[in-house]
Amino acid sequence: MSWTLFHTEIYFMLMAGVFLALSLTPEPDSRRDFYAALALSGIGIFVALFGVGKQGDMFSGAYRVDMFSQVFKALLAMGFFLILCLCSELKSVSEQRHSEFYLLLTVCTLSMMVLVSSVHLLAIYIALELSSYSLYVLVCLRRDRDVCLPSAVKYFFVGASASAVMLLGMALLYSATNTAYLIEMVQTVPGMIGRPLVAVGLLLILAGFFFKLAIFPFHFWAPEAYYGAPNQVTAYIATASKIAAIAVLIRVVALSGGESAYLVHILVCASIVSMTIGNLTAIVQKDLKRLLAYSSIAHAGYVLIGILAMTPSGYAGAIFYALTILILKFTCFFVIIKVATDGRNPVMSDLAGLYRRSPILAMSLMLALFGLAGIPPTIGFTGKLLLFTAAIEKGFFVLVLIAMINVLISLYYYLLILKAAYLDEPQEEPPPLTVSRPVQALAAAMATIIIVAGFYPTHLIRIAQAAAGVFG
Numbered sequence: 001m002s003w004t005l006f007h008t009e010i011y012f013m014l015m016a017g018v019f020l021a022l023s024l025t026p027e028p029d030s031r032r033d034f035y036a037a038l039a040l041s042g043i044g045i046f047v048a049l050f051g052v053g054k055q056g057d058m059f060s061g062a063y064r065v066d067m068f069s070q071v072f073k074a075l076l077a078m079g080f081f082l083i084l085c086l087c088s089e090l091k092s093v094s095e096q097r098h099s100e101f102y103l104l105l106t107v108c109t110l111s112m113m114v115l116v117s118s119v120h121l122l123a124i125y126i127a128l129e130l131s132s133y134s135l136y137v138l139v140c141l142r143r144d145r146d147v148c149l150p151s152a153v154k155y156f157f158v159g160a161s162a163s164a165v166m167l168l169g170m171a172l173l174y175s176a177t178n179t180a181y182l183i184e185m186v187q188t189v190p191g192m193i194g195r196p197l198v199a200v201g202l203l204l205i206l207a208g209f210f211f212k213l214a215i216f217p218f219h220f221w222a223p224e225a226y227y228g229a230p231n232q233v234t235a236y237i238a239t240a241s242k243i244a245a246i247a248v249l250i251r252v253v254a255l256s257g258g259e260s261a262y263l264v265h266i267l268v269c270a271s272i273v274s275m276t277i278g279n280l281t282a283i284v285q286k287d288l289k290r291l292l293a294y295s296s297i298a299h300a301g302y303v304l305i306g307i308l309a310m311t312p313s314g315y316a317g318a319i320f321y322a323l324t325i326l327i328l329k330f331t332c333f334f335v336i337i338k339v340a341t342d343g344r345n346p347v348m349s350d351l352a353g354l355y356r357r358s359p360i361l362a363m364s365l366m367l368a369l370f371g372l373a374g375i376p377p378t379i380g381f382t383g384k385l386l387l388f389t390a391a392i393e394k395g396f397f398v399l400v401l402i403a404m405i406n407v408l409i410s411l412y413y414y415l416l417i418l419k420a421a422y423l424d425e426p427q428e429e430p431p432p433l434t435v436s437r438p439v440q441a442l443a444a445a446m447a448t449i450i451i452v453a454g455f456y457p458t459h460l461i462r463i464a465q466a467a468a469g470v471f472g
Contacts, residue, residue, distance in 0.1 A: 006065075008044075012044060016106040019100075019102045022102075037084050038081075041081040042081055051070050052071060053070065062123050063120075064117055071319065076243055079239045083236045084102075086231075086333070101141055105134075108135060108236075109240065112240065115127035116248060124248060128166075128208060132163070139229040142229065142230045148228045151228020154221055158220060162218050169203065169206075169208075172200060177198070209252065213246065213303070214274075214297045215270050215297070216301075219297045222297055227289050227345060240326075246322045250318060267307065271304035271305055271308065272301070275301030275403060277294075278298030279294070280409065281294045282413050285413070287345055288347060288351075291413065295410065301403075305391045306321065308396075309396070311390060311394060317383070317464075328378075331443075331446045335364055352420055354420075354422070360447075364447045366422075378450050379453040380454075381454055
């Protein structure tokens with residue numbers, strides 16, 4: 001066993017140790033904590049990128065390092081850094097809790113990195129629980145306890161229920177296969193997928209990951225958690241946690257070997273209902289965080305379209321779409337957090353006059369929303385094209401048609417947001433919007449990535465295909 005395969009996790013473990021030490025200092029210093037987090041997370045990106053391409057097994061085969069896991073670790077490191085870029089004005093969290101905030105965020109990212117490499121049922125369960133409990137506490141860190149506590153309690157109870165269901169599924173699958181290693185299950189499960197014990201066990205395991213990805217019927221927590229959490233935590237849940245959920249969902253679905261029509265029908269139904277409920281409910285939302293929560297539910301349905309194809313091209317489409325969600329959702333929350341600088345929950349009317357107050361933020365928001373709606377030439381269009389193409393190749397034409405109808409529905413409420421930013425005028429003069437040069441540079445960078453990755457996605461698609469090749 002070579003510990004160099006574990007270097008990314010070791011680095012983030014040491015980073016968590018730094019924030020644990022800072023949390024024990026008698027005098028809190030929010031600026032010190034922020035700059036330390038930003039610098040260490042920036043180095044973490046290069047540490048994660050250095051590990052891309054490494055391969056090997058660790059801990060008696062329970063932990064696998066391959067192209068698939070390393071690509072997702074790089075995405076998680078990037079997402080972690082981007083979220084920390086939003087924490088320069090962390091006003092919704094008490095200054096005395098900033099060190100703990102960064103500690104929990106780092107531990108959550110570390111556990112998700114462990115999750116994407118875990119190929120043993122217990123390792124997957126422990127990593128998933130560690131990330132979940134970190135998020136439960138992060139939601140509770142908001143100053144406004146009347147808002148965050150009900151949301152955190154609901155989030156916890158739904159998560160605990162999903163975890164119990166998933167653990168039962170693991171027990172059923174273990175009893176049927178006599179192994180807890182995914183590598184061995186890949187060889188035995190496809191031939192046993194017709195047995196009710198195996199099919200039900202696999203479905204119950206998926207329930208835990210449906211919860212993380214906010215897929216029907218485990219989506220109820222998302223609007224409440226998004227609404228009650230600090231804005232930066234909401235951005236993290238909408239981006240980084242979704243990346244990890246997509247990764248482990250792909251690993252588990254790949255166990256079936258594409259042989260289970262029963263499993264495919266379940267995934268098709270979950271995809272259709274998630275897309276439809278998410279988009280239809282988002283239309284009536286005025287709170288922007290709740291609106292983006294229902295949008296995330298809809299996008300989880302889109303991701304399932306690629307995964308249920310159970311082909312390398314479908315998995316590659318889902319991996320590319322994970323990057324798409326990271327970029328587009330982060331850009332939306334980036335603008336929202338800069339508009340609501342006092343940490344409040346922004347509503348649609350808060351965007352009124354944004355095109356005058358900050359043209360660069362308004363443009364970034366417009367491009368991100370166009371990407372989420374799948375309008376060319378954004379990266380969102382390319383992501384949806386890859387998912388829909390993979391599904392059509394497997395004969396899911398009706399499913400893709402339903403997805404296209406949902407895309408049209410989503411365009412309506414995305415345009416409502418743009419209407420508020422570009423056409424509506426504020427009823428009262430809003431406070432001045434201070435946009436520093438680093439903020440302008442980040443907004444311009446995200447806008448550029450959205451367009452350039454849409455025009456020239458070839459390199460990113462090849463990386464996604466190489467990562468998906470693990471299941472080929």
